[in-house]
Amino acid sequence: MSIDYQKLALDYVRSPDQAAPRPAHHPVVVVGAGPVGLAAAIDFAQQGVRVVLLDEDNTLSTGSRAICFAKRTLEIFDRLGCGERMVQKGVGWNTGKVFFRSELVFSFNLLPEAGHHRPAFINLQQYYVEGFLFGRAQELPSLDIRWKNHSLDIRWKNHVVGVIQGPDGVEVTVETPDGEYRLHCDYLVAADGARSAVRKLLGHESKGQTFRDRFLIADVKMAAEFPAERWFWFDPPFHPGQSVLLHRQPDNVWRIDFQLGWDADPVAERQPERVIPRVRALLGADVPFELEWVSIYTFACLRMERFRDGRVLFAGDAAHGVSPFGARGANGGVQDADNLAWKLRLVLDGSAPDALLDTYAAEREFAADENILNSTRSTDFITPKSEASRTFRDAVLQLAKDCAFARRLVNSGRLSVPSTYADSPLNTADADAFAGPMVPGAPSADAPVRVDGRAGWFLQQVGSDFTLVYFGGGGKMPAEHLQAFCALGEGTIPVRTVIVQPSGTKPGRIGGMRVLEEDGLVTQRFDAQPGTAYLLRPDQHVAARWRRFDPDKVRTALARATCNG
Numbered sequence: 001m002s003i004d005y006q007k008l009a010l011d012y013v014r015s016p017d018q019a020a021p022r023p024a025h026h027p028v029v030v031v032g033a034g035p036v037g038l039a040a041a042i043d044f045a046q047q048g049v050r051v052v053l054l055d056e057d058n059t060l061s062t063g064s065r066a067i068c069f070a071k072r073t074l075e076i077f078d079r080l081g082c083g084e085r086m087v088q089k090g091v092g093w094n095t096g097k098v099f100f101r102s103e104l105v106f107s108f109n110l111l112p113e114a115g116h117h118r119p120a121f122i123n124l125q126q127y128y129v130e131g132f133l134f135g136r137a138q139e140l141p142s143l144d145i146r147w148k149n150h151s152l153d154i155r156w157k158n159h160v161v162g163v164i165q166g167p168d169g170v171e172v173t174v175e176t177p178d179g180e181y182r183l184h185c186d187y188l189v190a191a192d193g194a195r196s197a198v199r200k201l202l203g204h205e206s207k208g209q210t211f212r213d214r215f216l217i218a219d220v221k222m223a224a225e226f227p228a229e230r231w232f233w234f235d236p237p238f239h240p241g242q243s244v245l246l247h248r249q250p251d252n253v254w255r256i257d258f259q260l261g262w263d264a265d266p267v268a269e270r271q272p273e274r275v276i277p278r279v280r281a282l283l284g285a286d287v288p289f290e291l292e293w294v295s296i297y298t299f300a301c302l303r304m305e306r307f308r309d310g311r312v313l314f315a316g317d318a319a320h321g322v323s324p325f326g327a328r329g330a331n332g333g334v335q336d337a338d339n340l341a342w343k344l345r346l347v348l349d350g351s352a353p354d355a356l357l358d359t360y361a362a363e364r365e366f367a368a369d370e371n372i373l374n375s376t377r378s379t380d381f382i383t384p385k386s387e388a389s390r391t392f393r394d395a396v397l398q399l400a401k402d403c404a405f406a407r408r409l410v411n412s413g414r415l416s417v418p419s420t421y422a423d424s425p426l427n428t429a430d431a432d433a434f435a436g437p438m439v440p441g442a443p444s445a446d447a448p449v450r451v452d453g454r455a456g457w458f459l460q461q462v463g464s465d466f467t468l469v470y471f472g473g474g475g476k477m478p479a480e481h482l483q484a485f486c487a488l489g490e491g492t493i494p495v496r497t498v499i500v501q502p503s504g505t506k507p508g509r510i511g512g513m514r515v516l517e518e519d520g521l522v523t524q525r526f527d528a529q530p531g532t533a534y535l536l537r538p539d540q541h542v543a544a545r546w547r548r549f550d551p552d553k554v555r556t557a558l559a560r561a562t563c564n565g
Helices: 037-044 071-080 081-087 126-141 199-200 274-283 330-347 356-382 387-400 481-487 521-525 549-561
Strands: 025-033 052-055 066-069 091-095 093-098 103-110 119-123 152-156 157-166 168-176 178-188 206-221 228-232 242-250 253-259 289-306 313-314 448-451 455-456 466-471 495-502 515-517 532-538 542-546
Touching: 025 037, 025 168, 025 330, 037 052, 037 071, 037 126, 037 152, 066 071, 066 330, 071 081, 071 152, 071 330, 081 126, 091 242, 093 387, 103 387, 119 242, 119 313, 126 152, 152 228, 157 178, 157 199, 178 199, 178 330, 199 313, 206 274, 206 356, 253 274, 274 289, 289 356, 313 356, 313 387, 313 466, 330 356, 466 481, 466 549, 532 549, 542 549
Parallel strands: 025 052, 025 178, 052 152, 093 228, 178 313, 466 495, 495 515
Antiparallel strands: 066 119, 091 119, 093 103, 157 168, 168 178, 206 253, 206 289, 228 242, 242 253, 448 455, 448 515, 466 532, 532 542
């Protein structure tokens, strides 16, 4: 049965905590049930951390809002158990096209090489993303016996109105239809959006640049022949002097963004009599369509100074905001959650010091700065602020059709890519010579493998724990290596081992370790040789790598990657 997620009303249920004589204690409270808060809460629950998720509303998103979800975000959703649903529903795409006036300037492929599980992007309305995440959250208690003593408790119509930090935790005052109550938690995660109540209650603000321009979003339902590609027009004849962006979404819904200029009346421009002529000018007078959702937006590039305030951690739009060009908002927020969950889990169970959470702030502040820089450059190119900058932009677009160098200057929204934490204190610097992009701090590449004789993917074999990836080369495994692998798996912070072997090697396991067969792509992407080893963090970023496996070096790198060194 199909669910209309835009009309789904979720029940407010009175919690026993509301009648407790003293504030009930929970290890983690997450505020905000958007994509970032849901992803964070699911991640905590999957890692055995009891979590309460509070949201002031009882509905999911309406309208398309965030629609472009990047390959790295889909890999995170895979680890959370709902990536396949999103890919099956979404519209996958790798190709973008740029037009200047009435002419195609050039096209580009964001994923030109084969051997990747997920496309560069899918387009999927935010309400579907939230709906699939919520569905996954509802599945969690029955998936594994390990989770029977852990839960994800989602509370709708629970609005945070007070936050007080103490030496041993955070006290949260929550307003509900039945009145106020209080909770106590070890850590509070604020994922409550650009107008974050938690941020305001603690006296923080986001600072940056607000852009003086307005854009119209029109979600249009129609049967059209446009391919599943990203099309961007500069100064098209059907909308002269401005820009237009077109994306295909599921259910025959198309997202069209029209630049309007700062002087546009945001109330008048939402009216159907203004919107419909703009859409007809793009599509043609004879194409039937229906307006599904209309919105006017302005935007800013800004962030909080620090993403951590004691026991309160900020994520997603609560911590940083970008313009929509480049799909860096929701993708960056989900990657915040991915960075935070494993670190907070280790701190809560006493396996890592509190200082590990400072690296969440440092790494994701760096990522936010990277996203803001790229987003600001995109916006400046799309919306030139002077006649000189417009002249430069138009000259670049005219040259780009024939000159490759000019194409590198065209910026219709440099699209989201995950950050490489090259300067993270959690990295162990290379002592050996390597080529390729899998440097310490980089997100791990994916590639096809065979697992127990069946086709699979490399990233499906690594996940919420530290993973040692050992490239065996097909020869006999040294007994001392097997003993070392077992010892690493039994440590205070266990490290699981995955052995990569060439195709045709037997068995599916060696000494209890999973063996992956591959046709060379994993080896190529990791620039590996027989005996090469990589240590991957639980968020699948590289912590360290060595040409030759040495268990002492792995233990030293693990200590560094958890602030225990």
